[in-house]
Amino acid sequence: MIELKLSACIQQLALEVYHVESTDFLIYSTRTHGVLRVSAELMKLITCGYFTLLPDALMVLLLKFEIVIPLDIVEADFLYERTVALHMDKLDDNIDVKHLLTDTELLNYSREQLLINF
Amino acid sequence: MVTTVQNQPVFNVLLDKTLHSVLSPRHFLDYSVVTFHYGRALSLAKSGKIYLSGFYLREADRLLTQVLCPVTNQWILIYALPKKAFYFFQVQDYTTAGHLSEQAIHLCMQMQKSGYDFLFHAGIQQRFNLARVKLNSGMPQMGLEACSLCLVDLIRYVGVNAANPDNLELGIRNIYQVVIKTFNFLQKKAQEPESCFLLLSYFLKDTLSLPGTAQFSDDPRYVEMISFLHLFSFVIDRDFKLFRQTASRAFIHDEFLRKILQGYLGGPAITTASLTKL
Numbered sequence: 001m002i003e004l005k006l007s008a009c010i011q012q013l014a015l016e017v018y019h020v021e022s023t024d025f026l027i028y029s030t031r032t033h034g035v036l037r038v039s040a041e042l043m044k045l046i047t048c049g050y051f052t053l054l055p056d057a058l059m060v061l062l063l064k065f066e067i068v069i070p071l072d073i074v075e076a077d078f079l080y081e082r083t084v085a086l087h088m089d090k091l092d093d094n095i096d097v098k099h100l101l102t103d104t105e106l107l108n109y110s111r112e113q114l115l116i117n118f
Numbered sequence: 119m120v121t122t123v124q125n126q127p128v129f130n131v132l133l134d135k136t137l138h139s140v141l142s143p144r145h146f147l148d149y150s151v152v153t154f155h156y157g158r159a160l161s162l163a164k165s166g167k168i169y170l171s172g173f174y175l176r177e178a179d180r181l182l183t184q185v186l187c188p189v190t191n192q193w194i195l196i197y198a199l200p201k202k203a204f205y206f207f208q209v210q211d212y213t214t215a216g217h218l219s220e221q222a223i224h225l226c227m228q229m230q231k232s233g234y235d236f237l238f239h240a241g242i243q244q245r246f247n248l249a250r251v252k253l254n255s256g257m258p259q260m261g262l263e264a265c266s267l268c269l270v271d272l273i274r275y276v277g278v279n280a281a282n283p284d285n286l287e288l289g290i291r292n293i294y295q296v297v298i299k300t301f302n303f304l305q306k307k308a309q310e311p312e313s314c315f316l317l318l319s320y321f322l323k324d325t326l327s328l329p330g331t332a333q334f335s336d337d338p339r340y341v342e343m344i345s346f347l348h349l350f351s352f353v354i355d356r357d358f359k360l361f362r363q364t365a366s367r368a369f370i371h372d373e374f375l376r377k378i379l380q381g382y383l384g385g386p387a388i389t390t391a392s393l394t395k396l
Binding site for chain 1: 134143144146147148150151152154166167168169170172173177181184185186
């Protein structure tokens, strides 16, 4: 089973309204710049980790904005590797680097080796 | 009535219904998480971001190993194999792409036998993907034959299951996709497009000459589709005389289909009025 957790890269903001007890929440993901407005009830389910109780559409949005991520992911490493892949694609637009680094080679490269390559 | 929910494709609605009935909420969550990663890998591969797509694909593969329920695993594979095949197709690893498409076809057939009839359409799409791999790996004749077989099977299936509106809808949508995608693909990639067009036209006509094809269903969309295929085969043939003769009797109300024909003719937009004039 895949365990999930809330990403560390999010900001929560309560939208308090005068004389209204239950407030909505804004969740901002710094990883994707996605903003989501959820009700207090749903926010409680999200923070408590009851993801199976959430509506399917909301779950898709939480995954899309990377607000919820798999538990075993080390976020710093994940973001680093993703940025490297993104840069490889950008490089690929200008130079044909495919012959320099194949996917398997890229996997086997350590961070240091990759940095040297850049 | 055709099954629709907020303009979602019929296939997705049927799949969603099935998954909710087969999987527990916990397993459905696993399915959502893994397929989301495969979906992202696919959209990145489509936009040409191969490295990023590969990154998400590896991440999805890693998550898939954590799903231990065999039923969930099988449903995830039905979703994931085509996505992986497309990634390898994009990186021009046609052997792996072909192998993955074959696996997907086999899985779809297996599930279809277990009573999930709507997966016939997913199987057809995989067969088309396999045909596309063959077209791209220097086997145009074999690829076009595979496309033609897809069309024949689709039309037969639509004919047999015409009473089921979901099947009719899915079948018609698939037929258009197979024809238009093959044509677009040949136009962009084929080394000898003219000979490929001739072959495609031959296969289209072969499909349309199947006994009883025109009478399988009297649904207006089916009739429209058959008219479109006839017209399209003439356009491919560059047989404008026959096109004009047939177009005058054609039954094409759909704006999008008219635009397709107009695009390939290179003339002014075809309207119902101009079709009558032709």
